[in-house]
Amino acid sequence: MNEMTKLKEPDVTKSDRPLPKAGVLDIAAYVPGKSKGTHGQTLHKLSSNETPLGTSSAAKAAIETVAQNLELYPDGAANELRDAIAETYGLHPDRIICGAGSDEILSFLAYAYLSPGDEAIYSEHGFLIYDIAIRAAGATPVVAPETGLKTDVDAILARVTDKTKMVFIANPNNPTGTYLPFEEVKRLHEGLPAHVLLVLDAAYGEYVRKNDYESGIELAATTQNVVMTRTFSKIYGLANLRIGWGFGPGHIIDALNRIRGPFNVSGMAIAAGIAAVKDREFVTRAVEHNDAWLPWLTGEMEKLGLQVTPSVGNFILVHFPDEDGKRAVDADAYLLERGCVLRQVGNYGLPNALRMTVGSEQANRTVLQHLKEFLGQA
Numbered sequence: 001m002n003e004m005t006k007l008k009e010p011d012v013t014k015s016d017r018p019l020p021k022a023g024v025l026d027i028a029a030y031v032p033g034k035s036k037g038t039h040g041q042t043l044h045k046l047s048s049n050e051t052p053l054g055t056s057s058a059a060k061a062a063i064e065t066v067a068q069n070l071e072l073y074p075d076g077a078a079n080e081l082r083d084a085i086a087e088t089y090g091l092h093p094d095r096i097i098c099g100a101g102s103d104e105i106l107s108f109l110a111y112a113y114l115s116p117g118d119e120a121i122y123s124e125h126g127f128l129i130y131d132i133a134i135r136a137a138g139a140t141p142v143v144a145p146e147t148g149l150k151t152d153v154d155a156i157l158a159r160v161t162d163k164t165k166m167v168f169i170a171n172p173n174n175p176t177g178t179y180l181p182f183e184e185v186k187r188l189h190e191g192l193p194a195h196v197l198l199v200l201d202a203a204y205g206e207y208v209r210k211n212d213y214e215s216g217i218e219l220a221a222t223t224q225n226v227v228m229t230r231t232f233s234k235i236y237g238l239a240n241l242r243i244g245w246g247f248g249p250g251h252i253i254d255a256l257n258r259i260r261g262p263f264n265v266s267g268m269a270i271a272a273g274i275a276a277v278k279d280r281e282f283v284t285r286a287v288e289h290n291d292a293w294l295p296w297l298t299g300e301m302e303k304l305g306l307q308v309t310p311s312v313g314n315f316i317l318v319h320f321p322d323e324d325g326k327r328a329v330d331a332d333a334y335l336l337e338r339g340c341v342l343r344q345v346g347n348y349g350l351p352n353a354l355r356m357t358v359g360s361e362q363a364n365r366t367v368l369q370h371l372k373e374f375l376g377q378a
């Protein structure tokens with residue numbers, strides 16, 4: 001192959017090439033958080049809700065062991081990881097499925113339960129992977145408006161038709177950080193027909209400190225149409241390894257296992273996940289860190305006159321003034337110049353807000369100082 005062939009694609013008309021199935025080209029590809037600032041300064045990456053505490057040293061050690069035998073396939077059923085999760089969360093391992101991130105479990109659910117012509121509902125500012133998974137399965141997304149940046153149960157129920165097959169809720173939701181109390185989740189479930197699958201995505205469940213919150217275990221354990229998804233990417237500090245899991249009725253887990261790739265979770269991920277889920281001290285430290293810095297950040301931002309949506313996760317949604325030079329895009333550019341990477345959320349219908357992960361003490365204080373300067377209050 002010469003250099004030109006490598007660089008230039010031949011001119012072909014649409015009829016001369018394979019075309020993706022209907023709907024695929026309507027999908028807006030997921031845009032991950034930026035991971036680089038504009039200059040070489042100390043970088044504070046606060047754009048993807050990763051933990052500032054790194055990774056459990058037990059999980060790192062477990063990876064080293066697997067690294068000695070990379071030529072062997074992993075255990076396709078991730079038995080030991082499912083056992084470890086089951087023990088930690090008090091569940092039955094047969095009702096757990098592991099995936100390459102919880103994104104993969106969400107896709108499995110859409111592929112297994114949605115067909116062209118079906119509708120699936122998610123909430124106005126809901127996590128964007130739902131839209132991608134629904135469309136990729138050939139189904140039609142239906143967006144339910146939120147009230148005060150919170151999932152609105154009545155708005156969802158009002159959009160249920162005889163085509164509705166699934167409802168996706170992130171609880172707490174990303175990027176708003178708001179949550180639905182258990183009573184509301186139960187009301188939503190009770191209002192859905194029995195054949196509609198309710199997916200409760202609790203990626204940030206471990207961070208929530210509210211008595212009226214329940215991550216989804218209860219309904220997934222006791223009903224026939226609820227699945228809860230969880231992740232090792234956030235509080236467990238294993239985003240890079242891609243591990244997520246779902247818990248639900250046996251008949252749903254069985255269906256998902258039939259479309260799962262036979263070795264979808266790597267051996268390193270399995271080993272690290274087992275060690276991480278057992279390291280409760282690491283998780284406690286992460287919760288304590290969040291408990292200290294989430295209210296601090298919220299309060300300090302409010303003192304600057306910025307509105308912050310009350311969050312129960314490890315991130316906050318900060319709203320900027322609708323003034324030239326002071327909007328979210330301006331703040332984002334200002335912070336980026338100074339090595340602080342936050343997340344623009346215009347694609348979530350929130351063009352004048354930024355989402356910020358609760359970072360290390362140094363990162364939190366640095367962002368705050370820069371925002372003070374940005375707003376002319378330093």
Ligand SMILES: Cc1ncc(COP(=O)(O)O)c(C=O)c1O
Nearest residue numbers: 101102103170174203231233244
């Ligand atoms: C609400 C929510 N669900 C699911 C995920 C997917 O996480 P992962 O695929 O890393 O498990 C994320 C990641 O940002 C999220 O915010």
